Amino acid sequence: MVAVTGVAGKPVFSFGELLVLIDVDGVGAMSVPLPTPAEASTLTGHALSGTAPCVELHAAVRFRTGLAHLYEPPRTDFLVSPAHVVLSITRFADEDIWKNMFEWVTGYLADTLTPTPRSAARDGYLEYAGQGVIATLGYLRPSVRLDSRDLVIELALRRDEPALATVRRLLGLAGDAAIAPPDDGNWRELPTSWPLHLECSHHGNTMRFRFGAPHHDGQTSTANLCEQWCWRWLGLCAGTGLGDHARAQVSWDLGHLGHASIIRGQGAHHRDVHELHVPASWLQT
Numbered sequence: 001m002v003a004v005t006g007v008a009g010k011p012v013f014s015f016g017e018l019l020v021l022i023d024v025d026g027v028g029a030m031s032v033p034l035p036t037p038a039e040a041s042t043l044t045g046h047a048l049s050g051t052a053p054c055v056e057l058h059a060a061v062r063f064r065t066g067l068a069h070l071y072e073p074p075r076t077d078f079l080v081s082p083a084h085v086v087l088s089i090t091r092f093a094d095e096d097i098w099k100n101m102f103e104w105v106t107g108y109l110a111d112t113l114t115p116t117p118r119s120a121a122r123d124g125y126l127e128y129a130g131q132g133v134i135a136t137l138g139y140l141r142p143s144v145r146l147d148s149r150d151l152v153i154e155l156a157l158r159r160d161e162p163a164l165a166t167v168r169r170l171l172g173l174a175g176d177a178a179i180a181p182p183d184d185g186n187w188r189e190l191p192t193s194w195p196l197h198l199e200c201s202h203h204g205n206t207m208r209f210r211f212g213a214p215h216h217d218g219q220t221s222t223a224n225l226c227e228q229w230c231w232r233w234l235g236l237c238a239g240t241g242l243g244d245h246a247r248a249q250v251s252w253d254l255g256h257l258g259h260a261s262i263i264r265g266q267g268a269h270h271r272d273v274h275e276l277h278v279p280a281s282w283l284q285t
Contacts, residue, residue: 013112013131015085015157019043021104025062033133034157040080054172054194054222056081056229074101081229083169084158084236091149095142098151102139105155109135118239127239134160136236158236163257164282170229171198171209171276179207180283196222207280212265212273223272227262230276234260257282 016030030039037057041048046059057080063073075091092098106126113128113135120126126137138154140146159166168175172194181188185203187210192198196213215221220228231249237260238252251261258279265273 010114010130011112013133018105018108018155019061021108022101023064025064033131034085034159035080037080037082040078040085044078049220050225051195051222054196054225056225061087079232081170081232083166083229084156084233086154086156086232089153090151092151094148095151098142098148098153102141102153105137105153109137125239129160132160134158134236136239156236158233162282163237163254163278166233167209167230167276167278167282170226170233171211172196172226173198183280194222194226196226202280205280207278207282209276209278210273211276212271214270215267215272216270221272223265223274227264227272227274227276231262234262 012032014030014032015035016027019027024043026043028039028042035043037048037055040057040059044057044059044061046057048055048057050056057078059078060076061078072093074089074093074097077086077088077090079086089101109126109128113130113133116127116129116134118127124139124141126139128135128137134157136156136158138152138156140150140152142148142151159169164179165175167173168177172192173179173190174193177191179190179200181200181202183202183204185201187199187201190198190200190209192211196211199210201208201210211223211226213221213223215224234252234254235249237254237257240252250263251259253259258281260279261277263275263277
């Protein structure tokens with residue numbers, strides 16, 4: 001068999017192949033480098049959340065039935081949005097299962113991608129990049145202070161592309177939609193494929209995106225879904241690591257990319273409105 005190689009002779013990165021490697025059941029064809037929410041829905045058997053075409057998949061994946069006869073399989077939480085993927089694996093039956101799965105995941109990432117400068121800067125955090133994807137691996141390794149059921153492996157993937165390109169994905173903007181408002185602070189409407197009202201404004205060094213949509217009791221509005229995607233993506237860009245999922249966080253230091261923030265609305269009058277603030281310099285990249 002001839003190995004398929006990518007950049008610099010490395011094998012082609014495929015999230016679907018990685019799922020097969022760790023014995024996830026029912027893995028079918030998936031887009032490279034990241035699966036679509038529809039592909040993830042086929043894998044899990046769960047329906048998509050949101051209002052089409054602004055949808056995500058949030059469910060659990062299943063490990064192969066044969067392995068379940070040998071041990072209690074870990075728990076999983078699988079999230080797929082238009083711009084990032086997160087797979088969390090918890091509740092391991094014993095340390096050996098965690099060690100084996102950790103070795104499979106890190107070995108595959110090392111074989112297909114390249115460690116970034118901030119990889120291994122601290123314990124419990126690794127980052128790799130290449131082939132159009134950035135992979136963040138957060139983990140809690142075995143120790144005398146932790147029960148095996150408290151061990152964690154969390155793999156997050158985002159596209160390696162200019163930041164503004166990801167903002168376009170998160171807010172449903174067409175790739176050729178012009179975003180160059182005058183630096184006067186006034187709001188101007190932008191066309192979006194998502195069922196929400198989207199505006200932008202440029203004031204000094206800041207570009208602001210304001211997006212709103214109606215909400216109904218017990219349901220997540222399109223605006224709230226987009227805000228959650230932005231929040232998770234900014235956390236990955238900032239490299240905050242495993243366990244830093246405090247929804248109270250509203251600003252991020254993104255290193256050479258500058259600072260970004262989110263202003264959350266109060267959801268008054270059955271409408272959710274949020275703002276995403278990013279550096280205006282992103283328009284030049």
